Amino acid sequence: MIFWRRIKMVEKYEESRLYQLRHSAAHVMAQAVLEKFPEGKVAIGPPVEDGFYYDFDLPRPLTPEDLEEIEARMREIIKANEPFIYEEVSADQAREIFEDQPYKLELIDGLEEGGVDEHGNPVDEKPVISIYKSDTFVDLCRGPHLEHTGQINPKAIKLMSVAGAYWRGDEHNPMLQRIYGTAWLSPQDLKQYLQFLEDAKKRDHRKLGRELDLYSISDAVGSGLVLWHPKGAMIRYLSERFWEDEHLQNGYDLVYTPHIGKADLWKTSGHLDFYAENMYSPIEIENQQYFLKPMNCPFHIEIYKSDIRSYRDLPLRYAEMGTVYRYERSGVLHGLMRVRGFTQDDAHHFCTPGQMPEEIDFVLSFSLNFLRSFGFNEISAYLSTRPEKAVGDPERWQAAEAALEASLKRAELPYEVDQGGGAFYGPKIDLKIKDALGREWQLSTIQFDFNNPERFDMSYIEEDGQPHQPYMVHRALLGSMERFFGILIEHYAGAFPLWLAPVQAVIIPIADRHVDFARAVMADLKAAGLRVKLDQRSDRMNAKIRDAEKQKVPFMLVVGDREMENSQVDVRRRSGERLGALPVADFKALALKDVAEKLVG
RNA sequence: GCCGAUGUAGCUCAAUGGUAGAGCAAUCGCCUUGUAAGUGAUAGGUUAUGGGUUCGAUUCCCAUCAUCGGCUCCA
Known part of the structure; x- marks a missing residue:
């Protein structure tokens, strides 16, 4: 369960020798596995961030002893200096070679049709079908690879774990066994990587949370429901007081809203149509159904709608530490990072089209200052733009995207554009911070919403005396207090700065x-x-x-x-x-x- | 939810088909101390929960719950 990403040193990982090395190590591993299980079926085996994996369909679950055996066999294959031999083949030839490998046959069909590579990822051109042979192993593979297995340093590889993974990442498909391995250019690099993992383990917020008596999660209360102990609560209290002060000083109004709302409200907002599987079952009383809130937006919108708004009233900024409840599937819960009840440091901005660019500028610089106060100085951004299926006026989309990008440039923030990665209801900026170990975490999100103003029929009266639809921006700086606390614990390894230390x-x-x-x-x-x-x-x-x-x-x-x-x-x-x-x-x-x-x- | 592993004292871990132990922490003493562990004693467990097999289960089997590593999903 990875909520963070490591920063890659190599600019173009896909073209690096390390990438080839890991890809080659994956093939060597697959060979070792197939030797042990000749009836085994192979799926795919790409390099990943810190190593590689390969997915297999095997007659029985793998044990740690199996991994040791496979790793030992890999070292023998490496020692044999087996060359990686590239060959282009026709689809029919490929089908013959992989006649016993149903997953490969499925991939070959995809390759023949075009539009996807041998891992099923979309590509522009129709790819050439190629195979790589090394010793007894043949794989459907585009490469590139090392020249021979001997170029893998046998002391710089390690098999890490075995886990379940769905074929092609789809939970309706059969579950395969995935072996994760890591491979490096030198034993020193491997050692350093393993050290990094150990350092990360020492900082694990679940471990520190217990040792420092910050929080707990009790079986008696329920999974994913956090009990903040006095010391953890002190840190949250201090963070929230600071948060409130900053908001009040920067043109926000604080609001409080209830934890439940009537079914009709969630019908209007669309949650019951699109978000129901994440919502707790309704509470029924006096023939009315009430739902625990999974989000705060509808409540803030109702506050907006409690009066007629003039253009003179805007922008309005409503902020709330809003506690929401979402039903998360049991397997995804993880300490403070993924819970079922959590408090978002939520806010909604409502403004006129004219005010919108300035409003975005404001919210971005406010966010940056805020994150820096907590010791996060390396911040970067993702800008996600209009997907194909989207609601709202295209002109508004364009204006919003332009405002977001202009603000990023003014803030001199490094950012990447995720074309078409926005939600159906609006474009967004996500801010990522880098922690003390160099891990990246996504914290803040600044998100336009062209859906709710429509659904709730929101308006303000313009100079012309006519009702107009306001721009609505949803934003959270810390995300949720729970997850942020988890990140904070790991960032500081529990050694909080003086202003946050529960005992100074x-x-x-x-x-x-x-x-x-x-x-x-x-x-x-x-x-x-x-x-x-x-x-x-x-x-x-x-x-x-x-x-x-x-x-x-x-x-x-x-x-x-x-x-x-x-x-x-x-x-x-x-x-x-x-x-x-x-x-x-x-x-x-x-x-x-x-x-x-x-x-x- | 799915695949796999795990569940023994507050924590970290032993042990066993004949009802469980250690270290640390805790409690009570003694010591009265100079920058990362002074010392003695005491207490603490229906071995996650519910079934089953057995003369006997904490140990073997099944189910449930929870946790961990992943997958899918996400603040």
Whole structure:
């Protein structure tokens, strides 16, 4: 379950030697698997981001021992320096070669018809049918490959896991067994990659969430329903207060809306027609059906519609931490990243066509500033444009896309255009941030909606005295508080910046006689608004420091005889850095300054 | 939802067809400590839940639930 992407160093991966290497490794693996299971059927085996996979239809499930055996056999094949031999064939010749391979036969049909490559991906031209032979293995394949298997470094490959995958990615098709492997140019690269995986594992928000007592998910409550513990709740509280302040200072109005709404509302919005499978079953009372809200939009629209709007009232910006419930299939739930009840930092903008470009400019720069406040400085964007099937006035689409692109250019943001990738109801910008490990996560979305204004018959009165349809923009900066929290945990590896740290400092008295002084220091710091705890267990100072360190508390304040005498605290950062003994007032000033500046680290 | 794996103390893990143990954490003492683990004792488990096989199940079988790795889908 990958919610993030690694940034590729190679500009054109498909043309790189690494790509060839991985593709070749996939063939070697397929050969090893077929030797072990001669009756096995092969599907496809392409390189992927950090390695490669191959899908098989095999008589029995593979075990970890099988993988070891296959990997060992791969090394033998590599050692044999088997050449990869390219050959172009006709469709009929190909059918003969792969007569026992039904999946390949299906691919050959596709190739012959044209329009798709040997992996079933759409291509412009009708591809040439080609095969690659190496040793005993023949594959329907466009290549390119290495010259021979010996160019694969046997110490730079590793089979990672086996998993189920649907033939051609369609859940109505049979499920195949997919073996994931990784392959690198050198053993050092492999080692580095495995190290990366381990680092990522250490940061896993599910692990840190428990260790730092941030949140839990209880069987008794239900899957995908998050319980925010006091420390996690503090981080959310601080994030939300900041969020509210920023919105109020930037022309938003805060609104609150209920968690359920009548069936008719969801009928009007189209959710019951197009989104029903993700909605919880209705609650019935007094002959009315109510649904838990999967989105906030209809409520904000109803607020808009509660009065007649003039062009003078626009733009209107309604913002809400809106908690929604979506039924997610059991297999997709994942810690905080994918849950069934979550709070979106939602907002809807309503404006006139004339205001629209400026409104987009505003929302983009507002988003960027906001993300930077949380320590995300590397941001890039996706611009998704009109798909073939779309609702709304084409002129409006064009204007909206132009405004989105112009804003991206003004913001000097790197972006990619996903032609036709927009939703049927409007174009959008998605913002991606890069975390401390270089992983990319999609957070913000700024999305036009040409559907709802129509469905809800929204209007404002223009200068001409006539009703006009407003532009509606939906946006979320953090996405959902749950997912954002998960990303934040992993980005900081649990070591939150001072302004977000649930406990900012732990006071560590050396002996019992220092506890009274420690209490006085704590009261002083708390009065200044700092979140401070006193560790008065009868453990040794070293043990208390170790615990505070493990809890990633930003400051440890040691107080002993010397400090007590001089009204000082001995300040240690969680990094291990010693700031030495400081007067309590100096520490207070230092900490408050860091908080105010939202310093990271 | 699908494929595969897993489910034993708060956490990380052992063990067994004859009703379970360790380390850490917790609790209670002793020690009163100078920048990542002082020390002793105590307590803690219907072995996920429900069935079945068996003289006997935590262990074997089935179902359910949950979690993990993927697929599909997504904030």
